[in-house]
Amino acid sequence: MDSHAHAPHAADAHGHAELEIPFTVEIRPDTGLYNGKLGIWLFLASEVMLFGALFSALILIRTSAPNWPRGSDILNVPLATLNTFVLIASSVTVILAWANLRLGDLKWGRIWLGVTLLCGFGFMIIKAIEYGTKFSHHLFPKTNNFFATYYLMTGLHGLHVLGGMVVFAYLAGPGAKMFNTKREQFVNRVEVTGLYWHFVDLVWIFLFPILYLL
Amino acid sequence: MSDHADHNSPEAIHKEKRKYFIIFGMLGVLTILTVTVSRLDVSHTLHLVLALTIALVKGSLVAAYFMHLLSERKLVFAVLGLTLFFFAILLWGPWHHHYDAMGDDLGQPQQIDTTSTTTKTH
Amino acid sequence: MPKRQLRVGTQWLYVDEAEKLLREAIRIRDEEQRQLHGSGHHQSFISKYIFSTDHKWIGVQYGVTALVFLLLGFSMMLLMRYQLAWPGKPFHPLIAKFLGASNAPGGIMLPEFYNQLGAMHGTVMVFLAIVPLAVGAFGNYLVPLQIGAPDMAFPKLNMASYWCYLPGGLLMLLSFAVPGGAPSSGWTSYPPLSVIATRGQDIWLLGMVLLITSSLLGSVNFIVTIVQLRAKGMTWMRLPFFVWAQLVTAFLLLLAFPPLEAAAFMQLMDRVFETSFFMPSGLVISGTPLVRAGGGNPLLWQHLFWFLAHPEVYVLILPGMGIIAEVIANNTRKPLWGYRSFVGASIFLGFMSFVVWAHHMFMTGMGTVINSFFQTTTMIISIPSVVILSALLITLWGGSIRLNTPMMFALAFLPMFAIGGLTGLPLGLAAADIHLHDTYYVIGHFHYVVAPGTIFAMFAGIYYWYPKVTGKRLSERLGKLHFFGSFIFINGVFFPMFIQGLAGVSRRLYDGGAQYEHAKPVLHWNVFMTVSAFGLLIAQIPFIINFFKSMVWGERVGANPWEATTLEWAAATSPPLAHGNFATMPVVYRGPYEYSFPGHEFDYYPQNVPDPTPPPAPPPDGGGGLPQAAVAQKES
Numbered sequence: 001m002d003s004h005a006h007a008p009h010a011a012d013a014h015g016h017a018e019l020e021i022p023f024t025v026e027i028r029p030d031t032g033l034y035n036g037k038l039g040i041w042l043f044l045a046s047e048v049m050l051f052g053a054l055f056s057a058l059i060l061i062r063t064s065a066p067n068w069p070r071g072s073d074i075l076n077v078p079l080a081t082l083n084t085f086v087l088i089a090s091s092v093t094v095i096l097a098w099a100n101l102r103l104g105d106l107k108w109g110r111i112w113l114g115v116t117l118l119c120g121f122g123f124m125i126i127k128a129i130e131y132g133t134k135f136s137h138h139l140f141p142k143t144n145n146f147f148a149t150y151y152l153m154t155g156l157h158g159l160h161v162l163g164g165m166v167v168f169a170y171l172a173g174p175g176a177k178m179f180n181t182k183r184e185q186f187v188n189r190v191e192v193t194g195l196y197w198h199f200v201d202l203v204w205i206f207l208f209p210i211l212y213l214l
Numbered sequence: 215m216s217d218h219a220d221h222n223s224p225e226a227i228h229k230e231k232r233k234y235f236i237i238f239g240m241l242g243v244l245t246i247l248t249v250t251v252s253r254l255d256v257s258h259t260l261h262l263v264l265a266l267t268i269a270l271v272k273g274s275l276v277a278a279y280f281m282h283l284l285s286e287r288k289l290v291f292a293v294l295g296l297t298l299f300f301f302a303i304l305l306w307g308p309w310h311h312h313y314d315a316m317g318d319d320l321g322q323p324q325q326i327d328t329t330s331t332t333t334k335t336h
Numbered sequence: 337m338p339k340r341q342l343r344v345g346t347q348w349l350y351v352d353e354a355e356k357l358l359r360e361a362i363r364i365r366d367e368e369q370r371q372l373h374g375s376g377h378h379q380s381f382i383s384k385y386i387f388s389t390d391h392k393w394i395g396v397q398y399g400v401t402a403l404v405f406l407l408l409g410f411s412m413m414l415l416m417r418y419q420l421a422w423p424g425k426p427f428h429p430l431i432a433k434f435l436g437a438s439n440a441p442g443g444i445m446l447p448e449f450y451n452q453l454g455a456m457h458g459t460v461m462v463f464l465a466i467v468p469l470a471v472g473a474f475g476n477y478l479v480p481l482q483i484g485a486p487d488m489a490f491p492k493l494n495m496a497s498y499w500c501y502l503p504g505g506l507l508m509l510l511s512f513a514v515p516g517g518a519p520s521s522g523w524t525s526y527p528p529l530s531v532i533a534t535r536g537q538d539i540w541l542l543g544m545v546l547l548i549t550s551s552l553l554g555s556v557n558f559i560v561t562i563v564q565l566r567a568k569g570m571t572w573m574r575l576p577f578f579v580w581a582q583l584v585t586a587f588l589l590l591l592a593f594p595p596l597e598a599a600a601f602m603q604l605m606d607r608v609f610e611t612s613f614f615m616p617s618g619l620v621i622s623g624t625p626l627v628r629a630g631g632g633n634p635l636l637w638q639h640l641f642w643f644l645a646h647p648e649v650y651v652l653i654l655p656g657m658g659i660i661a662e663v664i665a666n667n668t669r670k671p672l673w674g675y676r677s678f679v680g681a682s683i684f685l686g687f688m689s690f691v692v693w694a695h696h697m698f699m700t701g702m703g704t705v706i707n708s709f710f711q712t713t714t715m716i717i718s719i720p721s722v723v724i725l726s727a728l729l730i731t732l733w734g735g736s737i738r739l740n741t742p743m744m745f746a747l748a749f750l751p752m753f754a755i756g757g758l759t760g761l762p763l764g765l766a767a768a769d770i771h772l773h774d775t776y777y778v779i780g781h782f783h784y785v786v787a788p789g790t791i792f793a794m795f796a797g798i799y800y801w802y803p804k805v806t807g808k809r810l811s812e813r814l815g816k817l818h819f820f821g822s823f824i825f826i827n828g829v830f831f832p833m834f835i836q837g838l839a840g841v842s843r844r845l846y847d848g849g850a851q852y853e854h855a856k857p858v859l860h861w862n863v864f865m866t867v868s869a870f871g872l873l874i875a876q877i878p879f880i881i882n883f884f885k886s887m888v889w890g891e892r893v894g895a896n897p898w899e900a901t902t903l904e905w906a907a908a909t910s911p912p913l914a915h916g917n918f919a920t921m922p923v924v925y926r927g928p929y930e931y932s933f934p935g936h937e938f939d940y941y942p943q944n945v946p947d948p949t950p951p952p953a954p955p956p957d958g959g960g961g962l963p964q965a966a967v968a969q970k971e972s
Contacts, residue, residue: 019487019916023564032287035489035560041290042556045297046590052301053595053640057602057613060308060636072252084245091280092238099227141611144629148611152602198280205272209265213252289563300591300690307694308639314703 025184040192044199047160051203054156058149058210069146071212076130080212083126084204087161090119091201094168094194101187106179109190113172116197120165127158150211157207160200167193237279244272346937347948364919368909387499389491390914394498395477396805401502402469406791408509409460410876412453414869417829419445420848421866439517447846451520452512452536454844458523459540462648463547464505466790470655471589472501474797475558475582477805481904482576484567484924484944486916489560497553504546511539522844524641527614527634531606532621538607541600548597551589558586567903569924574943576902576928577678581658584686585651592647592690599640606632613637635700642693650689652786653753654682656793657724660746663796664728666900667743668735669939671929674727681720681727688717698769707766714764721757725750736932736939741815745796748823749789756784759834774844777837783830788823795822795879802883803897807910808890814882821875828868832861899940902928906942 022028023035031038062068071077097112134140134147141151171190178186251264278284283291342354349357388394415435418427426432426443439449476494480487488494511518516534519525530537562583566575602613610628614637617630665672672678694702694710702710728750737743759781762768772778795818802810839858841849848862849855896905904912907922922944930941 019491021487021489021491021565022485024489028564031289031563033289033564035564038289038563039490039556039560041293042559042590043552045293046552046555046594048294048297048301049304049591050594050598052304053598053643056305056308056595057598057636057640059305060312060633060639061613061631063309064312064633065631077249077252081245081249085242088238088241088245088276091276092234095234095280096231099231102227103224141605141609142629145612145631148605148613148629152605152611152613156598156601195281198276201280202273202276205276206269209248209252209269213248214258214261214265296587296687297591303691304595304643307643308633308636310706311635311639311694311697311700311702312633314705316701316703 025182025188034188036188036192037195040195044196047199047203051153051156054149054153055206055210058153061145061149065145071150071210071214074146075150075212076133077212079126079130080208083123084208086119086122086126087201087204090116090123091198093119094190094197098187098190098194101179101190104183106176109179110172110176113168113190117165117168117172120161120168123161124158124165127154153207153211157200157203160203164193164197164200168197233279237275241272241275244268244275248272360920364909367913367919387495389487389495391476391480391488391491391494392805392912392914392917394494395473395475397498398468398472398476398501399474401505402465402473405460405505406465406469409457409465410873412457412460414873415445416450416453416457417862417866417869419450419846421863423847423850445846448517448520450846451522451844452518455519455522455525455540456508456512459508459519460505461786462523462652463544464501464508466652466786466794467551467648468501469794470652470790471558471582471585472498472554474578474655474659474794474801475585476554478801478904479558479561479579479582480565481908481912481917482579482902483562483565483570484903484907484918484922485561485565486918486921488557489565490557493553493557497550497557500546500550500553504543504550507539507546508543511536511543514539524645525603525637526641527603527606527637528616528619530603530637531615532626538604541604541607544600545597548593548600551593555586555589558582559590562586567922567924570943571924573675573679574924574927576658577661577672577675577682578655578658580679580682581654581661584682585654588647588651588654588686588689592644595640596644599637602640603637635697638697638700639694642696643690646693646696647686647689649782649785650685652790654685656749656790657682657728659793659797659800660728660749662900662902663742663746663800664731665929665931666800666898667738667740667746668732669738669931670731670735671927671931672727673731673733674723675927675929677723677727681723685717685720685724688713688720692717692764695764695766695769698766699773711764711766715761718757718761718764721753725754725757740799741810741812741819742796742800744816744819745792745799748819749792749796752784752788752792756781756786756789759784771840772837774842775837776833776841776843779843780830780833780837783833787830788826792822795819798883800898801904802886803893804904804908804910804912806887806890807892808886809893809897810882810886810890814878818875818879818882821878822872825868825871825875829865829872832858832865836861896942899938901930901940901942903943907944 021035023033025034027034093112093116097109097116100112101109131151139147141148171186171193175189176186178189248265248268251268252261254261256264283294340351341348342351343349344354344357385393388397415427415431418425424444427435427440427445429443432440432443435443435445435449439446439452476488479485514535517536519530519533519536519540521530521533521537525537525540562575562579602611605611606613606615612629612632614634615626615628615630615632616634619626619628619630661672661678692710692713694706695714698707698710732747759777763772763778763781799810799815802808836849836855836858839854841852841855841858845851849859893910895909897910898905900906903922903924907918913919923946924943925946926941926943928943930936930943932939933941
């Protein structure tokens with residue numbers, strides 16, 4: 001019985017003995033997960049609580065206000081609907097990216113990651129147009145609580161979109177070198193970022209009707 | 215290597231591509247439905263129920279198929295279940311305080327002036 | 337040809353097995369030598385010591401930083417207590433010069449500065465000292481070792497975690513230097529006051545965002561590490577209780593902090609962008625109506641803040657309980673009584689901690705239904721704490737108690753935590769809270785749980801694990817001096833607070849209640865408490881001397897000076913190997929507290945020692961020669 005497994009070491013490019021952490025890539029049998037996958041789900045759980053606090057604030061502020069405008073009377077529904085399609089599409093493209101990478105096709109993996117990035121850009125540009133028109137009509141967060149909650153929730157969501165885009169840009173760009181050195185770990189990174197991206201899409205799926213339509 | 219989730223093998227991935235496009239289509243239809251339903255002339259409560267229900271369906275599709283939650287491990291389910299419970303508590307707490315408060319704890323109610331901003335600002 | 341056997345300790349080994357062991361021992365020694373004298377591949381100073389990804393060094397970074405913040409928070413308290421005992425009395429000229437004319441003109445503390453000290457003392461102690469020490473230092477250092485892992489699951493994330501904490505902490509301290517001074521709206525930052533407060537409050541909010549990020553990264557790391565990186569044979573029910581405590585703590589941090597982060601963004605928006613999330617309509621400040629949209633709710637902040645801050649107090653106590661459990665089991669030479677109840681109670685405690693938060697808001701006009709709900713859950717949550725405390729007490733029964741310094745702190749923890757916990761009960765009852773809310777009774781209650789509670793547990797942990805981290809022992813004489821001094825004076829500081837609170841003395845009063853008639857009979861306690869506080873300061877001097885002196889001149893120890901059973905003692909050197917912790921990854925064969933195992937030769941049975949093969953019968957002719965190293969002729 002081999003009970004003397006050594007502390008795993010593998011030399012990296014600089015000759016440092018880099019520590020190999022178990023189950024970074026291979027799946028731990030009794031949990032069925034690799035470390036990154038569990039990590040991202042835990043992080044998403046905390047994000048549920050973050051947006052939960054914002055929804056809780058919205059509920060309290062809205063139900064205690066004597067009158068509250070309909071979102072569709074003030075906000076740009078067509079643009080936001082377009083944004084919804086853009087984000088859902090980007091969710092599909094990120095899965096296609098991961099699928100291609102899983103099948104060993106780096107070129108098409110990067111292309112689909114690029115399309116995802118483009119969708120993200122599109123989302124942010126439409127957002128910028130929305131905000132810009134509001135500002136030009138002197139509608140700021142301080143105007144009233146309807147706008148305060150609108151800017152806060154869409155703003156924080158937008159920051160999350162940006163964050164995801166930064167990671168995708170890294171993975172499609174300089175980070176893609178890992179495809180040739182540690183392929184499975186690289187594909188896992190794309191999968192894990194994809195999960196984060198789907199969550200951002202999920203939040204928008206709830207934000208859109210609650211802010212814009214009700 | 216474990217084959218814990220069949221969506222990882224190359225053959226399964228090809229099959230899944232078709233599924234993703236179908237789900238995409240469904241999500242698109244549901245989005246259009248969301249906007250259409252919001253235009254109906256019904257009570258605010260019904261609007262709320264319908265909007266949230268459709269959003270829940272859309273969200274479930276994203277979670278179940280895009281995030282592969284359907285085939286995910288029990289451990290992840292447990293973490294999410296616990297989180298959703300606390301999420302519900304967080305949503306309930308402040309609101310119930312307002313609902314079950316002693317006296318007038320909010321001072322002057324806010325008047326949101328919509329007269330100067332009702333024109334659509336695109 | 338008969339195979340020769342060698343008797344090694346309690347076992348008979350074939351010669352080739354003995355040779356394998358000897359080679360292993362030589363390998364470990366060479367590895368240690370390499371570590372001490374450099375191994376040929378160069379890791380820059382910056383990547384090895386500044387931006388280290390080694391959980392042990394990160395644990396040390398957290399520990400040293402947190403202890404410095406602890407001293408700073410302590411100093412802030414001393415300044416406040418001076419003012420409380422002798423209101424309006426000038427400070428010593430040197431101190432007055434240090435504080436500056438904007439805070440203490442003529443050496444006399446301004447009320448604004450008192451408020452700054454109050455807010456910062458709380459913030460520094462909770463967020464910059466105790467949690468980083470309990471979780472960042474002890475947790476980071478010990479969890480991978482105790483579960484038999486080479487490091488945390490995400491070493492780089494661990495490094496990022498520390499490097500969000502340090503800038504966040506420094507930013508908080510910097511706030512003393514901005515115009516208007518440090519945040520002064522309490523560590524609780526209630527609006528509307530916090531929204532109209534000076535610039536320092538923005539720094540508090542930004543600092544909190546950094547600290548919450550640090551905490552978030554850390555908690556993901558802890559949970560994944562404990563779930564995924566347990567060594568072979570380390571089942572859930574064989575985990576040291578310290579690890580369970582850290583696991584529950586990590587979940588609390590993961591799920592409870594985000595609402596405060598959201599609330600911090602909202603308060604920042606209220607302050608910087610003049611929104612009205614927390615600002616009600618019709619506010620008049622110093623005679624001038626505040627021009628703002630209004631319509632907000634200050635209670636929204638309270639809900640979101642306490643949604644975090646209540647689980648936070650369990651974050652403060654749970655790691656401490658974990659440490660006490662380890663120290664008590666080791667120094668009674670007995671297994672923990674009721675291991676499963678420890679585990680169940682801590683899980684239940686963690687869960688309940690999310691549904692009690694509004695007991696901090698009994699006086700905010702909540703209705704009877706919601707008040708009753710939170711009162712009920714608060715009463716229920718006292719049960720798991722009692723279970724854990726009782727189990728610790730029962731563990732002492734029939735034990736062979738060794739009264740070393742860590743054990744003394746651990747024993748003192750028990751009644752101190754009991755007082756802290758019991759005084760929480762009247763606060764948790766809405767009716768009694770009407771009288772006690774916002775009085776010194778509250779301050780006495782929570783300080784008892786955190787100061788002679790958690791901080792004593794931290795001291796126990798430092799005395800206990802210092803040999804593992806440094807390879808040197810702390811002086812027992814200085815340790816006991818530190819203990820007795822701290823124990824006496826800390827009670828002197830906090831016990832009178834109950835007396836003052838029951839008399840109705842409010843908290844956060846710059847003059848300690850001097851202006852109130854009802855405070856007059858109990859005012860003299862202020863002097864007593866301040867003198868005790870300075871006594872407490874002096875009692876720390878032996879500890880500080882001991883800490884640094886022993887690093888250089890302390891008695892050198894081996895891997896397991898306390899004769900403990902858990903993996904950090906039994907399977908790792910002191911200090912552990914830099915890369916990967918263990919020369920060979922341990923395998924676990926039994927539970928964490930197999931002390932006084934019946935029939936075993938020693939009174940401790942480490943987790944990683946395999947069950948021995950029964951020794952073969954000794955040869956009939958005796959063999960001759962030395963009994964211990966007898967080489968016997970044996971038929972193969």
